Amino acid sequence: MLPLDLYIAILEQVPAHRTESGAVTLINCLRTSTQLRAAASLGSLWKSHYKIRYLRSSESEARQPHSGESQAQHNWYLLYAERRRKDRVALELLDQMVAQRQGRYSAAKKLAAMSFDIWDALDIECMRPVPILDGSTVSAAPYALTRRFWADAVLSAISKRFAIIQWGLLGNGGLSDGHSPSFVDAFLLLSCFFGRDGKTPLELRTQLLDLGNACRQWLEKQRCNLDPAMPEYDLPEICTKICQFMHEQGFGAVQASQFHDIENHFPHLYLTTNKQSIPISLVHIFVSIARHLGVSASPVEFPGRVLAHVPSPPGFDDFLVDVYGADTQPIVSLRDDIPIRLMRLGIPPNNLLQYVSPCGASPMLLRAARNILSSFRMLPMAQIAQSALYAAVCIHLLLTNEIPLVAHMLSHVDLDPLHCSTFLADLQPLLRGGGQQLLETSCRNSLELEEQEAVRVHPRTTQIQITHYVGMVFKHRSHNYVGCIVGWDSKCRASEQWQLQMNVQRLARGPNQPFYHVLSLDGGERYVAEDNVAPTELTGGLAQQCLQAVPILPRYFSDAFTHPESCRGRWRLSPESKFAYPDDEHFAQLYDEYGVV
Incomplete structure (x- = not known):
């Protein structure tokens, strides 16, 4: 036997790996001698293993306390043990989904309810080796392709369910009350409808944070004063320079021919590949950066083009920012410019307040959903992305009573039993009246049909002559x-x-x-x-x-x-x-x- 501190020194050298190969060494040590068990259960040894394997959790994505981890937040060994327990439950349920169709969606519902606490375990399953497609033997789990398919499908359901639950917290016209998501966070949830192809809210939040930090550094190099207490603080100049920074980063107005591109509506895309985007998306980025710099910017549902509202200190007029038209003059005066803009749109400027007041997440989400549907009208039906359409359908169900429109949209989405048993099931209690009844009926019909199909068997008999076969x-x-x-x-x-x-x-x-x-x-x-x-x-x-x-x-x-x-x-x-x-x-x-x- 070696001294305890020497065992600890040795175990500190065990490399951490996302697939848990290093952690298994520590786990095996827990099953040996008393001395090794004492060394391997030291909390600090597990920190690197936890950090590399567990990148997401329900707590980090929602920014809400999570009782399962808060009890052990300073002990990485207990943290790892709790998450590993959840992993085992999740992988057993995944095995059930792969093995048989009967009961599959009951297992999926349980998995989706575990939310981001099992995301990493399933994400790792999606990256496991799969067989070489020549019939040869490789180191892969049985039914590896099928297992990866269902792991990915569950991750997509978890992501959509998370968005639904967060949007369900919206109240007071979508203005955040500290418990419901802000406009910036609510818009990030649009990308949840793309599962692993999109990005989680935590990843997008980090991306926006990095953008805000980069803008702060850029403004400081421009010798722009960001302290409101200083007399040199110039709010319109700061907002103008934020627009200039965005332009230098590649963000700007999309070409007219690409205005209705469906990818302009989703944060994981307009923050990367679609930086040339539409007004509402650019305002989302502007508001995020401005708030990071201490500027209380908010979106404005202005006719024709979304603008950003910026409140000024006492004694000065508030103003709007036209982020989409920033190449000309981003600052829009409430006194001089807004009446002219309204007149150009054929709107009498009788009640300016309704057109220039800041709004919260709900009106903006509904406007985004309508934009998504407008993009669909420009595309052949075969090109409609189910993920985008689902986002629009769920927003309309949550925020409107337009039952005929929602019924029409539901007729074009794939009411897969997986969707019906997971995020659509969580959407139903958030609805009222006709919307809830419509969704309940649609989902029930889908799940009943699935129950019938799950037990149907097609044997070959001498009376049934089938020339070809499944897999051909x-x-x-x-x-x-x-x-x-x-x-x-x-x-x-x-x-x-x-x-x-x-x-x-x-x-x-x-x-x-x-x-x-x-x-x-x-x-x-x-x-x-x-x-x-x-x-x-x-x-x-x-x-x-x-x-x-x-x-x-x-x-x-x-x-x-x-x-x-x-x-x-x-x-x-x-x-x-x-x-x-x-x-x-x-x-x-x-x-x-x-x-x-």
């Missing part, structure tokens, strides 16, 4: 697109109207032939008659192309045998697909062995 790749005989079979019916189950529209009766075998549920390489979901299916080879390159183009593919498949290792190449089934089509994998193996079935 083909080219459409008429339209030449590449598709992958994810399911089949022994005959056409589509409505008569769909059959008429698709000219099913003109097919050689009409509707009384197998029809296949298909995911096409262009991202569409199709229903294809057997007459139109021309089998093709699944190569490694095509498999990779399919995974990139069809993100939902790993729900149905966990790996692939690719041509020429396999006779024709095929996807290997996920547990869900194996249950629903129990004979198809064996059927495909027979083709591999004999070339015909």
Whole structure:
């Protein structure tokens, strides 16, 4: 046995790693001798391991106390132990979701409720190794592709649920009361609807903080006085220079041809790739920087273009800032400029107050939702991003009573059972009247249909002749697109109207032939008659192309045998697909062995 301080010195050298490889060494030490256990349970040893693994928590994202961690906030060992306990629960629930479709969304609901406390564990699962797509053995968890798919889906649900709960705190016209999110924070939540493709509020808040600090340094180099107590303090000059700083950082008015780009509405994009953006987005950045510098700026719902309101010291007029038009003159006078602007818009300047008063998060969110819908009108329906549409739908449900509009929007979103059981379930209690009833009915119908589908099995029998199988790749005989079979019916189950529209009766075998549920390489979901299916080879390159183009593919498949290792190449089934089509994998193996079935 070695002295305790020597054990501690040795364990301090154990490197921290996000995948917990270093922490496992400490955990193993806890299970050995009394001396090693005493050394390994020293709180300071666990700090680096905690910091590198756990980047997010419900507390940090919401800026609210979290009882589970506050009890142990000065003991990194206890912190790590508590988070690791939650990780184990989360990963067991994830295993259930992967293994079987029945009960999947009950597990998802529990996972979503654990919020950002399990984000890191699931995020790490999304980065685990996956099989090489040639049928060879690699160091990967069973059903790695499918597991990664569901981990990512749950993270997306957690992110959306967080936004819904925070927006549900808005009151008093959206003006923050210390408990509800401010305008700046409420807008950051828009990016939550993009899951891992977006950024969490903490990441975006940090990005805005860095931008504010950079602006402070820039202003100080410009010898701009930022102390309101000093006589040199010039508020209009400071606001003008903030606009100049934003311009130097690449922020500015978007080109007219790109004004309706859907990406202009979401912070994780207009803070990075879409810095040339629309007025409301630029005002969001301006207000964040100004408040960081001690300037009480707020958005103004001015007709046509969102402006920023800045209150002046006693004895001076308040003024507005036109961030979008900052290249000309950003400072807008309430006395001289606003009446002229209103007249140009055909609005009599009778009641200036309603057009120049600062507003909170709710009116701005609703305006953002309407902007998102306007962008949709400029795009073909196939290009509409479900994430963006969900953001607009949820905002309208929360902040308006426009039930016909919301009903129309709901008809265009994918009411996936995962959504219905997680963030949409948390949205329902926040609604009133017709909105709540509409959403409850829509979600209930989706979940009931899912319960029926989850237990449905499609066995092959001698009476049912199905030529092809789930996992097969083909080219459409008429339209030449590449598709992958994810399911089949022994005959056409589509409505008569769909059959008429698709000219099913003109097919050689009409509707009384197998029809296949298909995911096409262009991202569409199709229903294809057997007459139109021309089998093709699944190569490694095509498999990779399919995974990139069809993100939902790993729900149905966990790996692939690719041509020429396999006779024709095929996807290997996920547990869900194996249950629903129990004979198809064996059927495909027979083709591999004999070339015909």
